[in-house]
Amino acid sequence: MAVGTETGRHPREAQPSNGGTREEQNDRGRVEDREDRENREERDKREEWEKRGKREEQEDWGELVAAALLGAERRRPPGGSVTALLDAAATETVRRRAGARCAVPGQRPGHAPADGRPPLPGAAERRLAALLADRAPGGASATGRRGAGPDLGELLPQWLTEANARGYRAPTALLPALLDAARARTDLRAETLAFAGPRALWLARYNADWKFALRDGVRRQAPDGRPDESEKVWQEGLFAERVALLTAVRRRDPDGATALLASTWQTERAEDRLMFLDSLREGLRLSDEPFLERALADRSRTVRATAAELLAALPGSALAARMADRARGCVTPDRTGGSGIAVTAPSTCDADMQRDGMVPKPPSGRGERAWWLGQLVEAAPLEVWAEQLGGATPAEIVALPVADGWRDDLHAAWCGAAVRQRNAPWARALIGEPTEPFAEGPGDPAKLLSVLPEEERGAWAARFVAAHGLSEAFRMLGMCGVPWPLPLGRAVVDALEIARDAGSYPWSFSGVMGLAERCLDPSDTERLAPLAAVPDEREGESPGAGVYWAESFQRLLATLRLRSVMLAELRNEVPEGGPELPAPNG
Numbered sequence: 015m016a017v018g019t020e021t022g023r024h025p026r027e028a029q030p031s032n033g034g035t036r037e038e039q040n041d042r043g044r045v046e047d048r049e050d051r052e053n054r055e056e057r058d059k060r061e062e063w064e065k066r067g068k069r070e071e072q073e074d075w076g077e078l079v080a081a082a083l084l085g086a087e088r089r090r091p092p093g094g095s096v097t098a099l100l101d102a103a104a105t106e107t108v109r110r111r112a113g114a115r116c117a118v119p120g121q122r123p124g125h126a127p128a129d130g131r132p133p134l135p136g137a138a139e140r141r142l143a144a145l146l147a148d149r150a151p152g153g154a155s156a157t158g159r160r161g162a163g164p165d166l167g168e169l170l171p172q173w174l175t176e177a178n179a180r181g182y183r184a185p186t187a188l189l190p191a192l193l194d195a196a197r198a199r200t201d202l203r204a205e206t207l208a209f210a211g212p213r214a215l216w217l218a219r220y221n222a223d224w225k226f227a228l229r230d231g232v233r234r235q236a237p238d239g240r241p242d243e244s245e246k247v248w249q250e251g252l253f254a255e256r257v258a259l260l261t262a263v264r265r266r267d268p269d270g271a272t273a274l275l276a277s278t279w280q281t282e283r284a285e286d287r288l289m290f291l292d293s294l295r296e297g298l299r300l301s302d303e304p305f306l307e308r309a310l311a312d313r314s315r316t317v318r319a320t321a322a323e324l325l326a327a328l329p330g331s332a333l334a335a336r337m338a339d340r341a342r343g344c345v346t347p348d349r350t351g352g353s354g355i356a357v358t359a360p361s362t363c364d365a366d367m368q369r370d371g372m373v374p375k376p377p378s379g380r381g382e383r384a385w386w387l388g389q390l391v392e393a394a395p396l397e398v399w400a401e402q403l404g405g406a407t408p409a410e411i412v413a414l415p416v417a418d419g420w421r422d423d424l425h426a427a428w429c430g431a432a433v434r435q436r437n438a439p440w441a442r443a444l445i446g447e448p449t450e451p452f453a454e455g456p457g458d459p460a461k462l463l464s465v466l467p468e469e470e471r472g473a474w475a476a477r478f479v480a481a482h483g484l485s486e487a488f489r490m491l492g493m494c495g496v497p498w499p500l501p502l503g504r505a506v507v508d509a510l511e512i513a514r515d516a517g518s519y520p521w522s523f524s525g526v527m528g529l530a531e532r533c534l535d536p537s538d539t540e541r542l543a544p545l546a547a548v549p550d551e552r553e554g555e556s557p558g559a560g561v562y563w564a565e566s567f568q569r570l571l572a573t574l575r576l577r578s579v580m581l582a583e584l585r586n587e588v589p590e591g592g593p594e595l596p597a598p599n600g
Contacts, residue, residue, distance in 0.1 A: 082099065111142060145167075169580065193221075194223075222365040269301055271293075284317060292320060294306075306325050337395075338395055346417075373389065409439075437454075443464040444462055498535060499535075517559070527569075536577045542574070
C-alpha cells in the first residue's frame with residue numbers, strides 16, 4: 015500500500031504551494047517563456063527598425079550632402095532643382111534636430127584652472143576677434159581675386175607672437191575660436207596654445223576636435239622641487255605631458271633628464287623613443303654620450319640614426335673621433351699637384367660604419383662611394399680640417415682646388431656639417447659673397463644663411479636681392495628675422511618696383527609680396543605710398559598688369575598700416591585715426 019493520502023500521492027505533492035500545483039507552475043512557466051520570447055522578438059524588431067531608419071536617414075543625408083558638394087552642374091540634385099535640394103536639406107536638418115535623443119547626464123566637470131596673466135587691452139581683444147573671424151574690408155572678390163584689403167589670416171601669427179611676448183592671457187570667450195584656428199593651421203599651434211594657456215588644455219578634454227592640444231600643444235611644466243610629482247607625470251602622464259616634463263627637467267637638470275629617460279627607455283615605443291631622444295638636442299653635452307652610445311644599438315633604424323646625429327654634433331664624442339679618423343684618410347693635401355685637396359672615397363661601408371649611423375644604400379642617382387664620403391665628412395667635426403690642411407682658415411680651405419672632380423661632393427658635405435654643427439665661420443665661407451654670380455652649386459644657401467647671426471643674415475640677403483633681384487631670393491628671405499632690417503626691406507621694395515617697371519608678370523612675385531606684407535618694418539610704410547597709384551598702361555605690357563601691381567602695393571600698404579595699429583593696441587597705445595575693423599557680430 016502506498017504511503018501517503020488516499021490518492022496515493024506523496025504528501026509533498028498533495029499540499030498545493032503558494033504557486034499552485036506543479037502542472038500550474040509548468041503552465042505558467044511556459045506562458046512566461048512565450049511572453050519573454052515574444053518580447054525579445056518585438057525588441058529585436060524595434061531595434062532592427064531603428065537601425066534601418068538610421069541607415070536610411072544617413073543615406074538620405076549623405077545624398078543631400080554629396081549633391082551640394084558636387085554642384086547641380088555635375089550631378090542632378092534630389093528633387094530635380096537647387097531649390098528642391100535646399101528645401102529637402104532644411105527639412106532634414108529640422109527633423110534630425112527634433113529627433114535627437116537627450117544625452118546621458120555625465121559628471122559635472124571641475125573648474126578650469128586659473129590663469130594669472132594680465133588681460134588684453136580692450137582694443138587688442140576686439141582686434142583678435144576680428145582676426146579670428148577673418149573679416150577683411152576689401153578682401154577676396156566673388157571671382158576669387160584678392161582685393162586691396164589686408165589678409166587678416168596672415169596677420170594672426172604675428173599678433174599671437176607679439177601677445178605672447180607681452181605676457182597677455184587669452185580672453186575666455188575666444189578660446190574655442192583660438193582652438194579651432196590652431197586645429198585648422200598647424201603653423202599656429204605653438205603660439206596659439208602658449209597664448210591660450212592652461213584653460214585651453216582643460217577645454218580640449220571635452221572636445222575631440224581639439225585633441226591635438228593634449229597631444230602636442232599645451233606645455234606642462236615640471237614642478238620645481240617635487241620629484242614625486244615629476245615621477246608620477248613621467249610614469250602616468252599623456253605623451254605631450256611627458257615630452258614637456260622631459261624638456262623642463264632638461265633645462266633645469268640635464269643629467270637628471272637623461273637619467274629619467276633611461277629609466278623607461280626599454281619599455282617605450284619606437285616612435286616615442288625617437289621623440290624623447292630628439293628632446294636631448296637642447297643642452298646637448300658630453301655627459302649624454304654613454305646613453306647615446308647605447309642608443310646606437312637600438313632596434314629602430316630611425317632611433318639609431320638620430321643618436322648618431324646627436325653624437326656627431328658633440329665634437330668631443332667617441333663617434334665624432336671615429337668619424338674624424340675615417341675622414342682624415344679620405345681627404346688629404348694633394349701631394350702630387352701642388353696646393354690643393356686630394357680625395358679618396360671609401361670603398362666599403364662596413365658594420366662599424368653602419369653602427370655609427372652611416373646608411374650603406376645610396377639614394378637613386380647617387381654613387382655609393384660619393385654617398386659614403388658625404389656621410390663621413392658631414393659627421394666629422396669641422397675643426398679637423400684646419401689641422402689636416404696646414405692650419406688654413408675655413409675661407410682658405412673652401413678656396414682650395416679639389417682633385418678628380420670631387421669638389422661638389424666635398425663642399426656639399428661641408429655645408430651639411432656647418433648646418434648640423436651651427437658653425438658660422440664655415441657657413442660664411444661656404445655661402446660666399448652675395449654679389450658673386452649666382453649658380454646652382456653644392457649645399458643649400460638658405461640653410462647656410464640660417465647659421466649666421468640675425469643681423470648678418472639681413473645684411474647678406476639685402477645685398478643678394480640688390481645684386482640678383484627676387485627670382486632666387488624667396489627662401490633666403492624666409493630665413494631673415496621679422497621685421498626685416500630697413501636695408502633689406504628697402505632692397506625688396508626696390509626690386510619689386512624694378513620688376514613692375516620692367517613689365518614682369520605681377521603674379522610671379524605674389525610669394526615675395528606675401529612675405530613683404532608679414533615681414534616689412536611698419537615704420538617704413540609711407541615710403542610705399544607712391545607705388546599704390548595705378549600706372550599708365552604701356553605698349554607691350556600684359557593687359558591688366560598695372561592694375562594688379564597697384565592692388566598688390568595697395569594691399570601691402572594697408573597691411574603695414576594695420577600691423578602698426580595692431581602693435582600699438584597690444585602696447586595699449588591706440589593711435590587716432592588708425593584703420594579699424596568691424597567689431598565681432600557687429
